[in-house]
Structures are given as structure tokens and as C-alpha cells.
Amino acid sequence: MTRITRRTSHRDDDDAQEGGRREARKQRTRRALLDAALELMQGEQSFNSISLREVARNAGVVPTAFYRHFRDMDELGLALVEEALRALRQMMREARNAPLPASHLINRSVNTYIGYVRANREYFQFLAKERFGGSRALRLAIRQGTALFISELATDLARFPMANRFSTEELQMMSAMVVNIMLSATELLLDLPQDD
Numbered sequence: 001m002t003r004i005t006r007r008t009s010h011r012d013d014d015d016a017q018e019g020g021r022r023e024a025r026k027q028r029t030r031r032a033l034l035d036a037a038l039e040l041m042q043g044e045q046s047f048n049s050i051s052l053r054e055v056a057r058n059a060g061v062v063p064t065a066f067y068r069h070f071r072d073m074d075e076l077g078l079a080l081v082e083e084a085l086r087a088l089r090q091m092m093r094e095a096r097n098a099p100l101p102a103s104h105l106i107n108r109s110v111n112t113y114i115g116y117v118r119a120n121r122e123y124f125q126f127l128a129k130e131r132f133g134g135s136r137a138l139r140l141a142i143r144q145g146t147a148l149f150i151s152e153l154a155t156d157l158a159r160f161p162m163a164n165r166f167s168t169e170e171l172q173m174m175s176a177m178v179v180n181i182m183l184s185a186t187e188l189l190l191d192l193p194q195d196d
Contacts, residue, residue, distance in 0.1 A: 032059040048134035084123035
């Protein structure tokens, strides 16, 4: 039995190319809005102190273009939180899953974290400001991201033989202390000159 295949016309090819270009433009504009918000917060400004109009102007788009990408400023902020934490979670997972002795694993995890913070300073300045900042939605998202880190660390710690003597609650508590110490250290790291 012969199968009939539909040949694409030049018009279909042109439409597909145009759709691809449109999607690429849309992604560039979205990225420009995210980057503009981060740039505006590099000084003393917090997320709540910047306006949609400032973000749009800094991104080089009209304010109405903002709404093609985000419902409101909180949605843009949530996208920044997700973007920062998603990549960090993946890198930390890879660092912890390396077949290394426990002492090397801890050093590797800390070095991975510090390297990521330094490479993505603007995201962590944003997270540090907004962790206790004005937007409830952002505070909750950061808190949920932190809770996920704590849970993943507790699960990883449970794999070590020495962890057998600790309950799940104790591992969660130790993980919470480690993560919160690292968050405090992050704020100190951000206060150092960039070349230190």
C-alpha cells in the first residue's frame, strides 16, 4: 500500500519560517524584559520599587508589549525566581551526585554554589533583596525554592552511612541549617567586590 505524503508548498514553508522568526523575536523580547528588570535592581532599588514602564523602557519596548509576556510585575518576578533557582538546583544536583567521598562532595557542592552565585550575581542580588521584600508572591516562591533545596539536601544526606543514626526530621533540620547558612553567606559574598 502506497502512502500519500503531502508536499509542502512554498507558502507553507514561508509560514513556518515566519512563525519561527516570530517566536524567536518573542523570546528575545521576553529575555530583554527579564534582563531589564535585573539591571534596574542592581543598585539600591528593590523589585517593588521598579515600575512596568521602567522595565519596558529599559528593555526597549513599549509598555503594552510587556503584557504579551507577563500578566503583571509579579509574574515577571516569579519568572526571575524560577530562572535563578532552576539552573542552580540542576547544578547542585549534579555536584552532589558525583561519585566522590563525602568530604570532597561537600567541597564540590560549596564551590559549585559559590561559582554559580558569582556568575549570576544579579539574580542573587535580586533573591537576597526579595527574600524578605515587599512582594508576597516573590517571598513565597523564594521560600518554596528554599524548601525544595532543603528537602533535596536531606534526601542526599540520607544516602551516607553516617546518616543512619539521624531521623528524617533531624536530617531536614540539619539541611535547613546548612541551606540558611549558605543563604546568609551568599549575602556576604554579594557584598564583596566582584573580583574577590
